[in-house]
Every structure is written in structure tokens, then in C-alpha cells.
Amino acid sequence: MLTKPRPIRLKGRSFLALSLAPELPFEDWLAGLDDLAARSAGFFLRRPVVLDVSSLVEIKKADLRELVNELSQRNVRVMGLEGARHSLLGPDMPPAMNDGRPASDFDPAAEDEIAVAKESVEAQEAPAVETIAAAGPSIQVTGSLVVTEPVRSGQSVFFPEGDVTIVGSVASGAEIVAGGSIHVYGTLRGRALAGTTGNGTARIFCRKLEAEMMAIDGFYLTAEDMEPDLRGRAVQVWLEGHALKTGILG
Amino acid sequence: MGKVIVVTSGKGGVGKTTSSAALGAALAQNGEKVVVVDFDVGLRNLDLVMGAERRVVYDLVNVIQGEAKLTQALIRDKRVETLYLLPASQTRDKDNLTPEGVEKVIASLKKAFDWVICDSPAGIERGATLAMRHADVAIVVTNPEVSSVRDSDRIIGLLDSKTVKAENGERMEKHLLLTRYDPTRAERGDMLKVDDVLEILSIPLLGIIPESMDVLRASNLGSPVTLADEGSAPSRAYFDAVRRLRGEALPVTVPGERRGFFGKLFGRKAA
Ligand SMILES: Nc1ncnc2c1ncn2[C@@H]1O[C@H](COP(=O)(O)OP(=O)(O)O)[C@@H](O)[C@H]1O
Ligand SMILES: [Mg+2]
Numbered sequence: 185m186l187t188k189p190r191p192i193r194l195k196g197r198s199f200l201a202l203s204l205a206p207e208l209p210f211e212d213w214l215a216g217l218d219d220l221a222a223r224s225a226g227f228f229l230r231r232p233v234v235l236d237v238s239s240l241v242e243i244k245k246a247d248l249r250e251l252v253n254e255l256s257q258r259n260v261r262v263m264g265l266e267g268a269r270h271s272l273l274g275p276d277m278p279p280a281m282n283d284g285r286p287a288s289d290f291d292p293a294a295e296d297e298i299a300v301a302k303e304s305v306e307a308q309e310a311p312a313v314e315t316i317a318a319a320g321p322s323i324q325v326t327g328s329l330v331v332t333e334p335v336r337s338g339q340s341v342f343f344p345e346g347d348v349t350i351v352g353s354v355a356s357g358a359e360i361v362a363g364g365s366i367h368v369y370g371t372l373r374g375r376a377l378a379g380t381t382g383n384g385t386a387r388i389f390c391r392k393l394e395a396e397m398m399a400i401d402g403f404y405l406t407a408e409d410m411e412p413d414l415r416g417r418a419v420q421v422w423l424e425g426h427a428l429k430t431g432i433l434g
Numbered sequence: 435m436g437k438v439i440v441v442t443s444g445k446g447g448v449g450k451t452t453s454s455a456a457l458g459a460a461l462a463q464n465g466e467k468v469v470v471v472d473f474d475v476g477l478r479n480l481d482l483v484m485g486a487e488r489r490v491v492y493d494l495v496n497v498i499q500g501e502a503k504l505t506q507a508l509i510r511d512k513r514v515e516t517l518y519l520l521p522a523s524q525t526r527d528k529d530n531l532t533p534e535g536v537e538k539v540i541a542s543l544k545k546a547f548d549w550v551i552c553d554s555p556a557g558i559e560r561g562a563t564l565a566m567r568h569a570d571v572a573i574v575v576t577n578p579e580v581s582s583v584r585d586s587d588r589i590i591g592l593l594d595s596k597t598v599k600a601e602n603g604e605r606m607e608k609h610l611l612l613t614r615y616d617p618t619r620a621e622r623g624d625m626l627k628v629d630d631v632l633e634i635l636s637i638p639l640l641g642i643i644p645e646s647m648d649v650l651r652a653s654n655l656g657s658p659v660t661l662a663d664e665g666s667a668p669s670r671a672y673f674d675a676v677r678r679l680r681g682e683a684l685p686v687t688v689p690g691e692r693r694g695f696f697g698k699l700f701g702r703k704a705a
Contacts, residue, residue, distance in 0.1 A: 333594070337588040
């Protein structure tokens, strides 16, 4: 029986990748990476990584391949090369990537650098974070972002570095994307996506739940899935296995 | 230097043009010089509401393109001599509004007038962002229904990011004007409650304008409602809004209710 094969569909999809820019000499750079990985408990391991080699003008293909191997031994999977010369590419190398758009800086070593993407939402870092960071490099701190304005429809607060606290409400049609937990001291009407960099221990807290969608580490609940008696209540959401659990606060 | 006010909403048909004309006429009745600028290129309306449609020779686009002087395009109101209209073009494309051109026009108007009221087109595109660009104060016109409230929320976000004030790190003064408020529908629960709208938008309330046939009658006469019928309920609400705009602490009453909103709502921290 000869049936016409179904046409193959090509779909576009974009993902958040971490971009690493290796520096010479590679040994020193890898040592720095090991140190970082040890301190932040494999924070970015197993995340998709793109190597930005645009500043490495002198290196040879063999050296770069060696670096890719070193990284893969550390469980860092290189998905692509950004800014690579033609001579560095080949079938035995990760594919070339271009047209990367910047998201927030992803630098667990420098908590004082915060970025909020898209429409500029006024953001201030909690002074407490600075105080803790000043206590010494041995203390582990994840980033935190405090937004003291309501988040308006169409706005997006994007902070893969850590926790996001909103002192105000999150409007219908607005979204909060956090690597860590999300705290909303107001009504959550839009979307809240916590633990987006693979952190299943992240939670979502809000004073009043009217959310359109909530997700932790990619597992989500839409408004329809939420229990009706949670609406309008102070609620927390966490991940148990592959399911989101909700509970009333206080 | 005059104050620049943008009357904006995101959504169409909520009462921006009606309110621009009514507030402009009310402000001008004290002898202050007021110009109302129509930014709705291609869909101009303000000239009709102000009864000046047959007197339009040059418009905002002509001025921006250097085809006419500002003084040639301004139309003085026949009833209130300190009230002026700068009409929009009905035939030209809104791409003719350039950021530089708008900046120059607004700068000149600020020198000559006490109040410059910019009637924004609907949407969040070029026309709307140019209308708000140079504002000192924003009046967000909202109807008590979900889609209007959500669009207004979106616009407030733009006011806080896309305006010159926002880019300079300054705070844009924003006021909520709740229009087309229908007491009978409110009683039936067919509209959002005033408290709910205020809770969602969290900006101070400038006034509540009731839904009224007087508004339609006035615009059919080609007159801002605050000139056509000063004693009507919508007119009184617009006059009160003007007093609040001037800084007076006047309680807001919900049409059809006796309850005053003073303190509780108007006294909220300006967002
Ligand atoms: N308070 C009101 N009562 C009754 N009709 C109103 C009121 N405000 C506005 N309208 C009517 O609603 C329609 C849209 O108003 P308009 O001011 O042109 O809105 P926009 O400029 O926001 O598109 C017009 O027909 C106008 O007469
Ligand atoms: Mg209009």
C-alpha cells in the first residue's frame, strides 16, 4: 500500500541557553569553572550551554575540541558555538549558533549584577543581599530581585539568577520568570514561572491568588487546574515529584 | 511653562476624546490658556466634538512636515476664547508623525499655553506612544469592565517606561478617570466595582463620569459637554475632576451612591 508520506513539519522553538565565554589559557579558565561549580553545587551543569568563542581569535580547532571534551567530562554539554570562525567548525564540532539575543546575565558569582529584561521595570536589589554578600565570599548567596512597583499587563520580569519578590500585584497578562522562588505581596493575576533553571525546590507564594498560570521547573498549573476554593486566598505552591501542590497560607 | 497632559487608555471608545474636550473646556473657563491636540491621525474626532470640523485648514501633520506654521493650524474656540484646538490630519498616514516633529510642536505649545492636552489614539503603537512621550501628567481613561481595565494596565506600564519622564528616571503623575459609569448596571453587578478597578490599577482616582445621554447630545451639537450643559451630571463630574487635577482634595462620589470616596481612595498614595 502506497500512501503519501505525511509532510515533515519544521517548528521553530526558542530555549534559554547559558552562554560561556572561555578565556585563554584554558587551564586557568577551567580551574575557575571547577571552583564555581563546586561552590554553586552544579548550578548550571546539565543546562544547555553555548560557547561564545568570538573573542578567541588565535585558537586552533584542535584546542577548541579539547576544551569541549574537558567540558563534557564536567557534564557541561556544549550545544553550539557562537562567533566561531569557519575554520573552527566541522561535523565533529558543536554546530554554529548565531543571532543570540541577550537575556539576563547568568553569573552566580556576582550577585550584585541584576538585570530585568524587556520593558524596564524599576528594580532594586534588597539591601539585605548586599550585606550578606559583603560578609565574605565563603557564604553562598543566590541572587534576589525586589520589584517595588506593580507589574503591569504586558510586562515581563525575567530573573534566572534567583528569587523575585514583588511588592505589589502582578497584572493579568504580566509574567514573572525566576530561577528561584517567587513572592508576590499583592494579587497574582498573571503568570508566575519559578525554578526555571531547573530548581525543583523553588516555590511560589502570593497574598491573593488569581493566577493565569503557575509553573515550577517546567511543571505547570493553569487557572482551570487550580482548585476553585484557592482563588482569592493567600497560597503557596511547591513541586512534589512531577506535580504541583498548593496550600493555603496562614 | 505649561503642563502637558496625555489622555490615554489603550482601548478605543472609552471616552478619551469626549474627556479631552470636556476637561479642556473646563480648564479654559477660568481664563487659562488651553490647547487640545488630536493625535488620532487618520481617525480624527476631536474637531467634531468641539464643533470645529468646518474650520480645519491645516493640521498637526502639516505643521510637522513644515507645510504650515503652528499659528496657522491652531483653531480658536468660538465660545471660550482661551480654548484652542490643534486638529489631526484625516487623510495623511500616521507615519508622518515623527518623534522629532512631535517634540518640537509640544515644546512650542508649552511656551504658549498653560495646559496642553494630548488626545491619544487607541492602541499601543506609534500614535499612542508619541502622544504620551512628552507628557507631565497622564489621565488614564477606563470603563468599568475587564478588557478596558487590562488595556489601561498595559498603558500604565508604557507610561512608566516609554515616556521622556520615565527615561529620565522621573515619576509620571498618573490619574484614573473612570468613564461611562452606569449606576443601574453597577447595581445589577454587570460592571466592575470601583474598588476593584482601583485595586487592579492602583493609581489615584481623578473622577467618575456617569454614562449619560447628555454626552451624546453635546457631541451632536459639536460642543464639549462642559460647555453645552454645565449643570448636567457628566459636566459636574468633569468640573470636579478639573479641581482635583489642580490639586484640590475633593471627595469622589460614586454616581447613584451617596457614599463618598474621600480618604479611602483619593487619599491613596499616588502610584
Ligand atoms: N459618559 C458618557 N456617556 C455616554 N456616552 C459616552 C460617554 N463618554 C463617551 N461616550 C460616547 O462613547 C463613544 C466613544 O467616545 P470617545 O470619546 O470618542 O472615545 P475614545 O476617544 O476613547 O475612542 C462616543 O460615541 C461618545 O459620545
Ligand atoms: Mg478618540
